[in-house]
Amino acid sequence: MNENTLRVQVLETGQNAKKAARELACLSGEQRQKAIAAMPEKLQQVKDRLFQINREEVIEARGNGLPEFLVKRLEITDNVFTYMINRLEKVASLRDPLNRILQGHEEPGGLMVQKISVPIGVIAIIYESRPSVTTDAASVCIKSGNAVILRGGSESLRTNEVLTDAMVEALKENDVPEYAIQIIRIPGHEAVSEMLKMDECIDVLIPRGGKPLIQRIARGTRIPVIKHYEGICHLYLAEDAPPDMAVQIAVNSKCQRVEVCNALETLLIDERSAGYLLPDLVRAFGERQVHLRGCEKTRAIIRDIAEATEEDWVSEYLAPILSIRIVNGLEQAIDHINKYGSAHTDGIVTQNMSLARQFVQAVDSASVLVNASTRLSGGGDYGMGAVVGISTDKIHARGPVGPEELTSYKWVAYGEGHIR
Numbered sequence: 001m002n003e004n005t006l007r008v009q010v011l012e013t014g015q016n017a018k019k020a021a022r023e024l025a026c027l028s029g030e031q032r033q034k035a036i037a038a039m040p041e042k043l044q045q046v047k048d049r050l051f052q053i054n055r056e057e058v059i060e061a062r063g064n065g066l067p068e069f070l071v072k073r074l075e076i077t078d079n080v081f082t083y084m085i086n087r088l089e090k091v092a093s094l095r096d097p098l099n100r101i102l103q104g105h106e107e108p109g110g111l112m113v114q115k116i117s118v119p120i121g122v123i124a125i126i127y128e129s130r131p132s133v134t135t136d137a138a139s140v141c142i143k144s145g146n147a148v149i150l151r152g153g154s155e156s157l158r159t160n161e162v163l164t165d166a167m168v169e170a171l172k173e174n175d176v177p178e179y180a181i182q183i184i185r186i187p188g189h190e191a192v193s194e195m196l197k198m199d200e201c202i203d204v205l206i207p208r209g210g211k212p213l214i215q216r217i218a219r220g221t222r223i224p225v226i227k228h229y230e231g232i233c234h235l236y237l238a239e240d241a242p243p244d245m246a247v248q249i250a251v252n253s254k255c256q257r258v259e260v261c262n263a264l265e266t267l268l269i270d271e272r273s274a275g276y277l278l279p280d281l282v283r284a285f286g287e288r289q290v291h292l293r294g295c296e297k298t299r300a301i302i303r304d305i306a307e308a309t310e311e312d313w314v315s316e317y318l319a320p321i322l323s324i325r326i327v328n329g330l331e332q333a334i335d336h337i338n339k340y341g342s343a344h345t346d347g348i349v350t351q352n353m354s355l356a357r358q359f360v361q362a363v364d365s366a367s368v369l370v371n372a373s374t375r376l377s378g379g380g381d382y383g384m385g386a387v388v389g390i391s392t393d394k395i396h397a398r399g400p401v402g403p404e405e406l407t408s409y410k411w412v413a414y415g416e417g418h419i420r
Contacts, residue, residue: 006186006190009186010186010194013149015201017148018122018201020177024146024177029098031174033143035173035174036091036142036170038170042167042170043163043167047081049162050076050081050162050163054076061074061156066155072259073130073259074156080131084136087135087136087380090386092143093385094384094385097117097143097144097404098144099118101114102115110416111415112413114413115411117409118145118408118410119144119406120406120407121146121204122147122202122203123141123149123202123203123206123388123406124204125137125205126151126213127150127152128208129209130208131152133208133388134150134160134163135163135167137388138167140385140388140401140406141388142176143385144406147179150184151191154187192217196221202223205224205225206225206401208388208389211230214228226396227393228390229343231345232266232314233253233261233263233344233345234333235249235347236327236333236337236359237250237269238273238348238350238352239270239272239273239350241349243280246277246281246349247281249347249371250267254267254285255320256373258319259318261390262345262367262390263375265315266313266324266340268325268327269281269324269326270333271328274298274326278302278324290322291320291321292324293309294324297325298324308323313325313340334358337363345368345369345377345390346365347369347373347374348368349371377390384402385402386402387400387401388401388406389401
């Protein structure tokens with residue numbers, strides 16, 4: 001495809017999205033909800049074809065040398081398909097985030113002033129591998145009244161096309177503009193480069209993938225970007241951490257899915273509990289084939305694990321590798337997290353709620369968990385249904401980005417001939 005044709009196609013996608021966004025903003029919450037609620041059935045109807053195409057893409061991706069953690073994210077298993085269906089159903093059942101009065105008052109002169117929630121407009125999502133992002137993003141954007149332009153990786157293009165086409169059918173059957181969900185069907189980086197120039201059509205960009213991808217997009221566009229940098233997630237086991245709970249939470253945080261952004265990467269253990277916690281932790285991780293790397297104090301207790309280097313403290317492994325550091329109390333744990341962490345998800349295990357409050361207040365991360373697995377910070381377990389990512393920014397959205405986070409607001413004033 002020549003450069004001119006590519007530019008025209010991408011621009012046309014943006015213009016169609018802009019028009020659809022204006023129409024979406026005027027639809028009722030019930031109408032948008034019905035369209036999302038119809039999506040699971042549409043996906044069920046194409047399940048066999050979806051699985052066949054996805055298997056072909058997985059084989060091709062592995063043959064092309066795609067990293068194994070990305071291959072795992074690409075694959076649609078029965079469990080992943082069920083997860084996608086469940087998330088669509090959950091999003092459909094959420095309250096409408098639009099046209100809510102966020103603030104309201106009457107001025108002394110009788111002017112009624114309201115601040116109400118409204119859609120952002122057109123959201124473009126650029127992501128690697130995971131087909132579940134396709135369904136999550138579409139549902140979250142339609143729920144919040146935004147049109148969405150999807151640009152998945154070339155390795156999952158055909159899978160994402162099947163998913164998108166099925167969801168568009170649900171829109172059309174419920175009188176929702178079909179261009180409210182669109183997918184860029186052109187492989188290669190050139191299409192992404194054209195999207196980055198479309199500040200007249202796209203209101204917000206959300207990149208999902210490795211840090212280099214996100215940095216390239218953020219630096220290469222004038223469009224506002226909600227960034228999702230790496231997840232260097234920590235768990236601090238305090239002096240009084242209950243041993244059974246500590247092991248259970250640490251293992252779940254790391255092993256439930258090692259290739260995702262809220263999986264545990266560094267375990268911090270108070271030096272006063274390390275002696276009795278470490279043997280059970282090492283045994284549990286060993287049973288799950290997790291390779292451990294420890295600081296000098298850790299290796300003095302457990303001698304047959306690898307030495308952790310400075311590089312380990314800043315590594316998002318996305319693999320069965322875990323670094324362990326023994327710390328001298330809460331302050332050192334907090335200092336380590338704020339120095340080496342990525343402001344994504346961090347947790348503490350303790351019975352002392354005063355200690356927990358100190359941790360919560362001092363750790364500068366989007367999600368902070370007390371006596372709970374880091375794996376819970378994806379949004380679904382926060383009651384948000386589905387999310388389009390986990391923002392490590394502080395504005396506009398922070399943490400899991402669900403329907404409410406994809407709204408803006410406008411001020412509305414009602415008068416009776418009021419003038420200034």
